[in-house]
Amino acid sequence: MDELQKIKNRIEELKEKIEYHNYRYYVLDDPEIEDAQYDQMMQELIALEEQYPEFLTEDSPSQRVGGEALENFVKVKHSVPKLSLTNAFSEEELKEFDQRVTKILQQKVEYVVEYKFDGLTVVLKYKNGKFIQGATRGDGYIGEDVTSNLKTIRSIPIRLKEPVSLEVRGEVLIPKKEFITLNERREKEGKSIFANARNAAAGSIRQLDPKLAASRPLDIYIFNLEFIQDKSFQSHMESMEYLRKIGFKVSNCYLCKNIDEVIAQIHYWSEHRQELPFDIDGIVIKVNDLAQRKILGNTSKSPRWAIAYKFPAKEKKTKLLDIEIQVGRTGVLTPTAILEPVQLAGTTVGRASLHNEDYIKEKDIRIGDMVIIRKAGEIIPEVVRVVKQERTGEEKIFKMPKFCPVCGERTLRIEGESATKCVNATCPAQVERGIIHFASRDAMDIEGLGPAVVRQLLQEKLICDVSDLYYLKEEQLLTLERMGKKSVKNLLNAIEKSKTNGLARLIFALGIPLVGERGGKILAQYFKSIDALSEATKEDLMVIGEIGQKMAENIIAFFENQENQKLIERLKKAGVKTKVEENKKIQDISLEGLTFVLTGSLPSFTRKQVRTFIEERGGKVSSSVSKNTNYVLAGEEAGLKLEKAKKLGIPIIDEEEFKKMINGK
Known part of the structure; x- marks a missing residue:
């Protein structure tokens, strides 16, 4: 037996032993060996796979630690519908x-x-x-x-x-x-x-x-x-x-x-x-x-x-001590019940949202009431009802404030809506939550810029709005609590990286009322630049199928605001991308109109790389095989998609054939 075969046999032996001990420990809860012995086998396996990568397989227990981050999740069509129970x-x-x-x-x-x-x-x-x-x-x-x-x-x-x-x-x-x-x-x-x-x-x-x-x-x-x-x-x-x-x-x-x-x-x-x-x-x-x-x-x-x-939702009785107001990023005032803490469904509950003024009036909730609370869906605490027979007469009727509790500006309840709003766009609570939203994962995705850091930046007056983030210096950030050199470097890198996120994310991140993540994508696709969007009329906006009257009015109001215009200019000056970049390199459209399905692993490419190659050449990648599929690109350990492709008579190609296709051969 040659040396390579011995190495391969040893790797297989280690894999079998590790999986066996995983089963004993994690499934049966009955381990046979000490942790140190398990760790020793795992380290030997990892070392051998690093030295001999040709023997590394996807089913190796060493691959459980987590691979590279995904760009997004691929959709999967279930072969058997997963029905829900009555x-x-x-x-x-x-x-x-x-x-x-x-x-x-x-x-x-x-x-x-x-x-x-x-x-x-x-x-x-x-x-x-x-x-x-x-x-x-x-x-x-x-x-x-x-x-x-x-x-x-x-x-x-x-x-x-x-x-x-x-x-x-x-x-x-x-x-x-x-x-x-x-x-x-x-x-x-x-x-x-x-x-x-x-x-x-x-x-x-x-x-x-x-x-x-x-x-x-x-x-x-x-x-x-x-x-x-x-x-x-x-x-x-x-x-x-x-x-x-x-x-x-x-x-x-x-x-x-x-x-x-x-x-x-x-x-x-x-x-x-x-x-x-x-x-x-x-x-x-x-x-x-x-x-x-x-x-x-x-x-x-x-x-x-x-x-x-x-099981019936567990309910508990407790006292409503006070009602506090939270101001959201769009200025909406949300009343929150402050409760005498009580254990409910495994957690201590001390707060519950009261949603809006109508909700409070409908349930006749008063400060000082004894109330019944439960967890909606076993998750979110809610006030179910008031125990009116235990009222003493000292309870206070709650009224929504006429002035914002944060900035002191007058509040307004818009006709036909249940929400009461602070109309001051520079309200500190709105600014803080707006910046948190701007940095969130689905918006500009600035890792490390959580609520605590945003609060510190505002308190120290290092920022006033989101555009200020792009002008922060290392020496300024080092003055903040719990911000060492490494944390500061990581944060500045994340801010710099966010400049290239693209127009769709930027539109969503700006927090225009009613414009969600999908709205940002639609607007970016249609107008191609922040300048074109800012100049759009109501009629321009409403010709787009998914843009309604209220959303159109909110978009126009946002861009008419002079402070918002200044903010956009500062973002541009900082280098934030405000245009959809047309890919001038796309001259190769050899795969235009073709749909590919990927299955198994390829020796030379990751799935992300394959997807990029196909899409750059005008093709499309689908998650499931159908009669509309043109090619199935199959690698090692290809799954059920390969079998379905064979049944449907769809052409199956390997990595070598795929390389020829993308190289124009």
Whole structure:
């Protein structure tokens, strides 16, 4: 055996051992070796793969740490629609469900009871035992490819114990203990804490940078087998046991002979759910027999063979101590209830939005009232009702202020709207929130310019508006608290980088009322420059299909304002791009009108590079294979898209053929 073969064998041996110990630790919670031994094997594997990159594969456990950041998520069309479940809120509704099922089947029915996890649903695809794609549920028909982020979850097997091709559905979550630890760490780092574990899990999976997902304590439980090739099962319980056997972390299932046993399980878990290591917001009930499921079928929205029982939202009584006003970036005054802190659904609640003046009047909410609060969707605290029988007569009726609590200017309630606004565009609260919005990820994406830094810059009078950001100097920033040389350098680099973001992002970042991210793209595409947009009339704007009268009026008002005109000039002077740059190099339109689908990995190119090559030459990249696809570019370990392309007779090309195409050959 030659030396290279020995190296390859050793790499394969290490991969198998590491995956085995991952399974023992993250799935079975029963480790066999010490952390130091595990780390030693991982370091040896990484060192060998670096020295011999030809043996590095996508399914290597070393690739779980997170690769390069993505530009955006590719859309994924689900092969089987991911329908949502009908919800039940009472025993009567469960019994009605059972009656419907038994009436159709005309025979006894066994049910399986499972936890209704409070996380993010994902779909995992495997080909010949290898994990090839992971996607969010999305709208049930189209999700987003989050494979890179899901690979960082250690309880997801990269390779199964059998070489099967299948698709499973599961829930990504963060266990309770790990969530507390995560928030404690973020607090120490001066970062904002997460409101709840569900948001943290969902946000982690939808990060464009897989390294951020890798830094979060994510876990997964598989709860359904969606598809399997060359294998069949009689029951859901049997399929779940098989998934457990081949390496998946599977949700606990409880078999119930009838609906009464189902209800007994619901009573038990309603009382004991706090004992579980993760959050659940209900119980899922499924018909166990898979043949019976086929007979029952689906409606257009939900399967007829399953239903979700939602636990009643937990409510608590507390005292409303005061009502504070928050001023948003558009000047809207939002009343916020200051509550006597109370524990609710796992968190301490001390504040709740009261939305607007009409909401307060409708519920007759007064300062000093005893109120019932709950978490809307188990997430957002809301005031449900007032306990009027406990009023003492000392409660105070709240009135929206006639003057802004921040700048003292008069407020105005616009006719036909529920919002009360501060009309002073230079109001410090609006300026601060406007700058925070300008720097946010979907706007100019200035990393490191969070609320705390913006506040400091304003307090020290280093900036007055967003254009001042582009004139900041290193020596000025070094005077700020918690800003060392490295932080300052990173921030200045991020500000400099933001100059090239393009017109669409700039329009959105300016915070013109009613102009969202999509509005920014439409306006940039149509007018091509900030100057052309600033000179547009109402008629010019309203010929664009998605621009309505109010949006058009807001755009005109924004550019008529002299302070805004000065701001635009300063942004231009600083070098911020205010035009859509026409690519004069595009003379090669050899791929114009052609649609490509990419599958598998290529030796020489990243997917981002391939997409750029195609789009620069007038082509288009699609996430799914259809009759409109012209070519499928297939690399190593190509997935199900390759099989579909073969069935449809679509031309399949490899990297060498693709190189010839882009080089005009």
